[in-house]
Amino acid sequence: MSKEITIVGGGLGGLVAAIACAEAGTRVTLHEAHATLGGRARASGAPYIAHEGAHVFYADGPHWTWLTSRGLTGPLGRPKGRDAIRMGFLYGGRMRRLPPxxxxxxxxxxxxxxxxxxxxxxxxxxxxxxxxxxxxxxxxxxxxxxxxxxxxxxxxxxxxxxRRVFAPSPPAVRWVIGGWQAVIGRLAARARELGVRMELKSRITELPGGPTIVATELSSARALLGDTSLSWESGNCAMLDLAVHPDPRDRFICWDLDSGGFHESYSMQDPTVAPPGETLFQLDMPVRQDEHRRDARARLEALADQAVPGWRERTTWQRSAFAKGRAGALDLPGHTWRDRPAIDRGDDVYLVGDMVAAPGMRGEISINSAVKAAAGAVRAASKATRSAL
Known part of the structure; x- marks a missing residue:
């Protein structure tokens, strides 16, 4: 047995890291500050299962191979019939079937x-x-x-x-039945099967010693490690989750080419996430520099007016939020993903998340960085064990 590995954070990256470490035969303890696992992969409770962040995967990278090889994605959904062709592009203030x-x-x-x-x-x-x-x-x-x-x-x-999203080829997007929350459940079950000890409501304020993987938001990692260099460019957006009684005019998916907003159904491809006879949507709108939140919210509602006509009279449930600096890594000119905060921080400490030095987009970065961090932590634990013998 090798020395124990500590993981701080029970989101997507933390759970993947825990499984990867445990698969290598290492003892693992995971600490999650909240009462539930999931991080930004969490969703609201039934009957409206709406996510705090992304809710789709792309099946064209190592993250997907890692998940599918372990049977962790579960069944997939897809829009059926007319729903599949209810796409739109908002351009010049008008909804169009095709982009310019x-x-x-x-x-x-x-x-x-x-x-x-x-x-x-x-x-x-x-x-x-x-x-x-x-x-x-x-x-x-x-x-x-x-x-x-x-x-x-x-x-x-x-x-x-x-090129990944709009390539003229069959899209790699995959909708998991039950959303990312269902994947979190399977990740947690797999981790427990492998003997990972999970401590919920366990907030770590200083490094415990020994190999440690910090799988938190970058701001939290910065505070825990006392490292002011842990920062990177990220987005800022307004979000709206909306459940309505359905209407044939409702769009399955819509790109706002005027303002950068986006609209997509949760439930047309996965009826399990909304009550029978209702449709659940997610919309988001980037917040402009120095823009007041109410103005961003107004632009978001204008997109909803186009994508879900008459939604105010049909709404059965809704929630809204803003996400600033916690929407994944953005690379400015002269920078690539390799320039982001390194995974290996030295002294047997490793960093995991969607804003660190690993390829992919958002959740993919978390998974890919977790696999790499786990490999480093396992090597460090094995080396510490050999040194003690």
């Missing part, structure tokens, strides 16, 4: 291009496709960046996201 031609040309003709790291996305696209297409493309991918000025980010960073 300039954006289509960019994605079709430019898919083989490589974008520069050291130039901003807006300038790079404007040079060949014009400023209007550059702004439309930036707003289209704000669903991932949750940033009102995505055009200011590294061209290489934004272009990679665009």
């Amino acid at each position: 031609a300039g954006f289509v040309r960019l994605m079709m003709l430019g898919r083989g291009r490589e974008a520069p790291v050291d130039q901003d996305f807006f300038t790079w696209v404007s040079r060949t496709h014009g400023a209007e297409t550059a702004q439309v493309a930036a707003n289209a991918i704000s669903v991932v960046t949750l940033d009102a000025d995505t055009g200011r980010l590294s061209a290489a960073f934004v272009w990679e996201l665009l």
Whole structure:
């Protein structure tokens, strides 16, 4: 048996790290400050299962392979019948079935291009496709960046996201029945099967000694480790979860190409997340620099007016929130994911989360960083055990 590994944080990354460490035969104790596991993968309780953050996976990376190889994703859902084609693009104040031609040309003709790291996305696209297409493309991918000025980010960073989401090929998006909360449940069950000890309502205020994985938001890790360098660019958005009595005009999915907002159904592909006879939606809107929250909320409601006509009269449940600085890593020109806060912090301390030095987008970064951190922590634990013998 090797020395015990301590994990601080019971969200997606912390649970993946716990499983990876336990699979290597190491004793693991996980501490979660809240009464429940999940972090930003948590969802509201039934009958309206709405998520605090993302609720889909993309099946084109190592994170998905790691989950599926262990049977942790569970059954998948998909929209059926007319729901599947109820897509829309809000452009010029009007809902359209297709995006502007300039954006289509960019994605079709430019898919083989490589974008520069050291130039901003807006300038790079404007040079060949014009400023209007550059702004439309930036707003289209704000669903991932949750940033009102995505055009200011590294061209290489934004272009990679665009190609993954809008590539002219079958989309890699996957909807898990029960959402990410169901995956959290399976991760927790797997961790317990492997002997991971979980301490809920256990807030760690100083490092316990021995190999430690800190799987918290970057701001919390900064305070725990006393390391002011632990910071990175992130988004700022307004969010609205909305349950309504259904109407044939309701959109399954909608991109707001004017403002960067996004709308998607939770329940058209997964009826288990809403009561029978109701439809559950998630909407978000990036908050502009120096914009008052009420103005961002007004723009968000304007998107709802287009995507869910007459929603105010049909609403059965709703909740709203804002997420600032906790929406995943954004890379500015001249930076890549390798420049983010390193996973290995030295002294057998490892960092996990969606804003550290690992590839992917949002939750994918958490999973990929967790697997790497676990490998480092296991090596450190084994080395400590050998030294003690």
